[in-house]
Amino acid sequence: MEQYEAIQQAAYDANMQLPALGLVLFTFGNASACDRDLGVFAIKPSGVAYEKLRPADMVIVDFDGNTVNGTMRPSSDTLTHAVLYKNWENIGGIVHTHSTYATAWAQTQTDIPIFGTTHADHLTEDIPCAPVMSDEMIEGDYEYQTGFQIMNAFADRNLSPEEVEMVLVANHAPFSWGKSVEKAVYNSAVLEEVAKMAWLTRQIRPDAPRLKPALIRKHFERKHGSGAYYGQE
Amino acid sequence: MEQYEAIQQAAYDANMQLPALGLVLFTFGNASACDRDLGVFAIKPSGVAYEKLRPADMVIVDFDGNTVNGTMRPSSDTLTHAVLYKNWENIGGIVHTHSTYATAWAQTQTDIPIFGTTHADHLTEDIPCAPVMSDEMIEGDYEYQTGFQIMNAFADRNLSPEEVEMVLVANHAPFSWGKSVEKAVYNSAVLEEVAKMAWLTRQIRPDAPRLKPALIRKHFERKHGSGAYYGQE
Amino acid sequence: MEQYEAIQQAAYDANMQLPALGLVLFTFGNASACDRDLGVFAIKPSGVAYEKLRPADMVIVDFDGNTVNGTMRPSSDTLTHAVLYKNWENIGGIVHTHSTYATAWAQTQTDIPIFGTTHADHLTEDIPCAPVMSDEMIEGDYEYQTGFQIMNAFADRNLSPEEVEMVLVANHAPFSWGKSVEKAVYNSAVLEEVAKMAWLTRQIRPDAPRLKPALIRKHFERKHGSGAYYGQE
Amino acid sequence: MEQYEAIQQAAYDANMQLPALGLVLFTFGNASACDRDLGVFAIKPSGVAYEKLRPADMVIVDFDGNTVNGTMRPSSDTLTHAVLYKNWENIGGIVHTHSTYATAWAQTQTDIPIFGTTHADHLTEDIPCAPVMSDEMIEGDYEYQTGFQIMNAFADRNLSPEEVEMVLVANHAPFSWGKSVEKAVYNSAVLEEVAKMAWLTRQIRPDAPRLKPALIRKHFERKHGSGAYYGQE
Numbered sequence: 008m009e010q011y012e013a014i015q016q017a018a019y020d021a022n023m024q025l026p027a028l029g030l031v032l033f034t035f036g037n038a039s040a041c042d043r044d045l046g047v048f049a050i051k052p053s054g055v056a057y058e059k060l061r062p063a064d065m066v067i068v069d070f071d072g073n074t075v076n077g078t079m080r081p082s083s084d085t086l087t088h089a090v091l092y093k094n095w096e097n098i099g100g101i102v103h104t105h106s107t108y109a110t111a112w113a114q115t116q117t118d119i120p121i122f123g124t125t126h127a128d129h130l131t132e133d134i135p136c137a138p139v140m141s142d143e144m145i146e147g148d149y150e151y152q153t154g155f156q157i158m159n160a161f162a163d164r165n166l167s168p169e170e171v172e173m174v175l176v177a178n179h180a181p182f183s184w185g186k187s188v189e190k191a192v193y194n195s196a197v198l199e200e201v202a203k204m205a206w207l208t209r210q211i212r213p214d215a216p217r218l219k220p221a222l223i224r225k226h227f228e229r230k231h232g233s234g235a236y237y238g239q240e
Numbered sequence: 241m242e243q244y245e246a247i248q249q250a251a252y253d254a255n256m257q258l259p260a261l262g263l264v265l266f267t268f269g270n271a272s273a274c275d276r277d278l279g280v281f282a283i284k285p286s287g288v289a290y291e292k293l294r295p296a297d298m299v300i301v302d303f304d305g306n307t308v309n310g311t312m313r314p315s316s317d318t319l320t321h322a323v324l325y326k327n328w329e330n331i332g333g334i335v336h337t338h339s340t341y342a343t344a345w346a347q348t349q350t351d352i353p354i355f356g357t358t359h360a361d362h363l364t365e366d367i368p369c370a371p372v373m374s375d376e377m378i379e380g381d382y383e384y385q386t387g388f389q390i391m392n393a394f395a396d397r398n399l400s401p402e403e404v405e406m407v408l409v410a411n412h413a414p415f416s417w418g419k420s421v422e423k424a425v426y427n428s429a430v431l432e433e434v435a436k437m438a439w440l441t442r443q444i445r446p447d448a449p450r451l452k453p454a455l456i457r458k459h460f461e462r463k464h465g466s467g468a469y470y471g472q473e
Numbered sequence: 474m475e476q477y478e479a480i481q482q483a484a485y486d487a488n489m490q491l492p493a494l495g496l497v498l499f500t501f502g503n504a505s506a507c508d509r510d511l512g513v514f515a516i517k518p519s520g521v522a523y524e525k526l527r528p529a530d531m532v533i534v535d536f537d538g539n540t541v542n543g544t545m546r547p548s549s550d551t552l553t554h555a556v557l558y559k560n561w562e563n564i565g566g567i568v569h570t571h572s573t574y575a576t577a578w579a580q581t582q583t584d585i586p587i588f589g590t591t592h593a594d595h596l597t598e599d600i601p602c603a604p605v606m607s608d609e610m611i612e613g614d615y616e617y618q619t620g621f622q623i624m625n626a627f628a629d630r631n632l633s634p635e636e637v638e639m640v641l642v643a644n645h646a647p648f649s650w651g652k653s654v655e656k657a658v659y660n661s662a663v664l665e666e667v668a669k670m671a672w673l674t675r676q677i678r679p680d681a682p683r684l685k686p687a688l689i690r691k692h693f694e695r696k697h698g699s700g701a702y703y704g705q706e
Numbered sequence: 707m708e709q710y711e712a713i714q715q716a717a718y719d720a721n722m723q724l725p726a727l728g729l730v731l732f733t734f735g736n737a738s739a740c741d742r743d744l745g746v747f748a749i750k751p752s753g754v755a756y757e758k759l760r761p762a763d764m765v766i767v768d769f770d771g772n773t774v775n776g777t778m779r780p781s782s783d784t785l786t787h788a789v790l791y792k793n794w795e796n797i798g799g800i801v802h803t804h805s806t807y808a809t810a811w812a813q814t815q816t817d818i819p820i821f822g823t824t825h826a827d828h829l830t831e832d833i834p835c836a837p838v839m840s841d842e843m844i845e846g847d848y849e850y851q852t853g854f855q856i857m858n859a860f861a862d863r864n865l866s867p868e869e870v871e872m873v874l875v876a877n878h879a880p881f882s883w884g885k886s887v888e889k890a891v892y893n894s895a896v897l898e899e900v901a902k903m904a905w906l907t908r909q910i911r912p913d914a915p916r917l918k919p920a921l922i923r924k925h926f927e928r929k930h931g932s933g934a935y936y937g938q939e
Contacts, residue, residue: 032433033426035358083462105358107433111440114355115448122580124645125501125571142454149458178451179357193499200498200573206444207577211672215581218644221608225615229549265899266892268824316928338824340899344906347821348914375920382924411917412823439910588813590878591734591804659732666731666806673810677905681814684877687841691848695782 011049011067011076014040017100018049019062021188025104026057028196036104037082039068040188041092043099046070048092052079072151083150090154091184095168100188102195105180108202109195112136113175119201121218122208126201127226129172133217134198135160136175157182173198244282244300244309247273250333251282252295254421258337259290261429266290269337270315272301273421274325276332279303281325285312305384316383323387324417328401333421335428338413341435342428345369346408352434354451355441359434360459362405366450367431368393369408390415406431477515477533477542480506483566484515485528487654491570492523494662499523502570503548505534506654507558509565512536514558518545538617549616556620557650561634566654568661571646574668575661578602579641585667587684588674592667593692595638599683600664601626602641623648639664710748710766710775713739716799717748718761720887724803725756727895732756735803736781738767739887740791742798745769747791751778771850782849789853790883794867799887801894804879807901808894811835812874818900820917821907825900826925828871832916833897834859835874856881872897 021038025031034057039050049065066077070093072086082088088101104110112119112134119134121127126134137160144152157174161167172194173183183194208215254271258264267290272283282298299310303326305319315321321334337343345352345367352367354360359367370393377385390407394400405427406416416427441448487504491497500523505516515531532543536559538552548554554567570576578585578600585600587593592600603626610618623640627633638660639649649660674681720737724730733756738749748764765776769792771785781787787800803809811818811833818833820826825833836859843851856873860866871893872882882893907914 032429107436108440110356110358111437111444114437114441115445117445122644123576125576139452140455142452145454145458149462178355178455196498203573204577204580206440207574207672208580210443210676211577212581212583219605219608221611222606222644225611229615265895340902341906343822343824344903344910347903347907348911350911372918372921375918378920378924382928411821411921439906443909588877589809591809662731669806670810670813673807673905674813676909677810678814678816685838685841687844688839688877691844695848 010045011042011047011065012062014042014047014049015062015065015067017188018051018065019060021100021102021192022051022060023057024192025102025195028192030104030106030195030199031057032105036102036106037084037088038102038188038192039082039085039088039100041099041101043096047075048088048101050081050085050088052077053082055079084153086148086150087154087157087182090151091157091168091182094154094158095184097169097186098172098184098191099186100191101182101184102188102191103180103182104195104199106195106199106202108206109175109181109198110179111206112202113180114178116177119175119205121223122205122215123218124222124226125204127218127223128230129194129197129201130170131223131227132166132171134173134175134201135164135166135171136177139177153179243278244275244280244298245295247275247280247282248295248298248300250421251284251298252293254333254335254425255284255293256290257425258335258428261425263337263339263428263432264290265338269335269339270317270321271335271421271425272315272318272321272333274332274334276329280308281321281334283314283318283321285310286315288312317386319381319383320387320390320415323384324390324401324415327387327391328417330402330419331405331417331424332419333424334415334417335421335424336413336415337428337432339428339432339435341439342408342414342431343412344439345435346413347411349410352408352438354456355438355448356451357455357459358437360451360456361463362427362430362434363403364456364460365399365404367406367408367434368397368399368404369410372410386412476511477508477513477531478528480508480513480515481528481531481533483654484517484531485526487566487568487658488517488526488531489523490658491568491661494658496570496572496661496665497523498571502568502572503550503554504568504654504658505548505551505554505566507565507567509562513541514554514567516547516551516554518543519548521545550619552614552616553620553623553648556617557623557634557648560620560624561650563635563652564650564657565652566657567648567650568654568657569646569648570661570665572661572665572668574672575641575647575664576645577672578668579646580644582643585641585671587689588671588681589684590688590692591670593684593689594696595660595663595667596636597689597693598632598637600639600641600667601630601632601637602643605643619645709744710741710746710764711761713741713746713748714761714764714766716887717750717764718759720799720801720891721750721759722756723891724801724894727891729803729805729894729898730756731804735801735805736783736787737801737887737891738781738784738787738799740798740800742795746774747787747800749780749784749787751776752781754778783852785847785849786853786856786881789850790856790867790881793853793857794883796868796885797883797890798885799890800881800883801887801890802879802881803894803898805894805898805901807905808874808880808897809878810905811901812879813877815876818874818904820922821904821914822917823921823925824903826917826922827929828893828896828900829869830922830926831865831870833872833874833900834863834865834870835876838876852878 017040041048066081072089185191250273270284274281299314305322418424483506503517507514532547538555716739736750740747765780771788884890
């Protein structure tokens, strides 16, 4: 339907960028775009090859995970997207990949330490790794609980989803988000690059120190605050 | 001959995908497609460059390794394919590559541990590494024995080739298979990606734990069993 | 304006080469070209995607960092470029990237040791890593101070910017330069390759020795001195 | 001149394949093709970008390193090629690269151990690393002595250049050769892949054992000897 075309197109474009950026193999990822006025998001159908996708294939789902429009089954990770859209009111797009380096960090169940300004230009915290889910959560509604596992990790650490737009889920893989799905795609590529750099840094120097506070603060202020001076806006 | 065209085309397409997916350098791989009604499979000729291959070049071989149709010598690994088709009745395609990360694991003679859900989405066991062959097997009919070495490893561990569609052969390289040769190609790409992720995981955290049982079970059930909900089928 | 067209075109071409050479992701880099007669340089505007850049977008800046021509805000690293042009009279182009391997070395705060002739063909010193900036420098005029941090590192080690055309800034990333911006781009690609080789060398053999003095001297003489015999000039 | 066209074309094609195969950055490599009847070889001119090369630019040089035809200066590694052609009568092409993984092994001054059948399908020895040259050799006629350093390493280990068609020169980089320059290019790509696999093997398992003798022998016999059965010949 016409009212969904904008988010279907945005979700489609975002999904198509994931293999182009080297972030997904086959169908190992999904992107969604949200329309807050309509209270729905458009998401990739489950297990369909990227080369066969069309914008109109994007399934329209509400924030409780009910399919509102579309004939195909939505991505198996749809409930995770729904939980995040429902609870985090300022995000407009979500991306999930199994990108190689970020997923390897997730498999180690550890945060990605902030080692340099490439990282600090995007977030001034270690990239959090939400802990392994309890057996109860796994055996319950798994994808729904994955959304809560992410939210709980942010609550426990007092992190804001507007400041930290990416997370690892232990033994699983990364999720990223942003004001738009374009920003969420950008964040997933940044996360993969930062994950690779952090791995290399540790390989060269196992005791490499985290970035010092003055540099973290400086890079935060360059992009935020009253004196921000990065970009054209 | 016309009756072989379907498997020749399928084998050809699969062989051509291997360099496109970055899984083979030069001629370091081969794919075959099986027709169980005819009791034969089509396989790449030995040592021919991928850019010169044509569908009609695929050699037709029976399950004892005899060439039934074709003027070129079949792949030097043909007998391994023949043994697997003869003994495992439900497989329709086989792929052999020397893909970089999977081959490195094979060279270490160790299984690839299950570290995350990328792995568990495809198989819920460590990826088995068949042990180094005995001198007697090597000095006998080497490629034929390679097939038995793979089958013996599955029998010893009580693994099913319908559940675990990939194996490493120690000091050699991976084999994968599936209901179709398309699925076998898919599995060889998944294996390479999982092999890379497992290597990185160990590099970042040498004592990284295997995926916990509840997550292994959950991912098995997502794709199998009565409540399966992945994909469009 | 017409007088700036040559350096705008050179800076544009150089900026476009950075993603083509795999040295930058999104907008994580910038290149500038200098006209010493006019006392200005052309540099990429801040945060503009490479695919949208046009030569006329290059901002013209003087050696004190003042915008002389152009409507967009120049790169946030502009003051670092300005300081280097002002103080190092023989350089005509500068490139800054966050290329993966060089940035990982920067994050370890260590020099890249000279392990082989690939390195020695370009410079006969370890690639220097300027130390982490003091809190005072960071909290002052950060990008301006980054330029001084680089110059101080060269002064402390008695290095010449004509002989050593690249540097790492600790916890940040590499800068390179040369007589022209084309040479600066070339140097940034060489640095990334040498950084990768040095990492691999240490991985294979943690106590790998530096290149011995006779080989360092020989490679210096092949490209410099009266008996130089590399290239067509 | 017309008589040189065949080797000029062969050398040109080979040089152009090096960047296509990912084996050289910029001009970090050279390939030559030999005509034994004429007693000359065609080699890339020094320091010319690959995208500007034409077949007629290939310089014709005799086995003592004298330029016989051509206006450009031949590759700075020409004397190494000349020494090998003069002393090893059965080789028809030589390739020198600074390919990343092979060069890293060279920088560690160690042989690449034979860990698997990918290696054994091409040579049944560790890939030899010629030792670092003595100061006398370096300060003498460096590139000429590099050729002797390679030949001495083969003589000391009793290796045949017909069986082992590749070598590392310590702290420098690899050389490969073959009956034709096409085979030499092939060998340089094989070497790079085997070098990467051997590095990964050691990373996963530092004490990984060498391939056992029965497998080495088997793979030697598959390609050589009276019972060879690999390829179409």
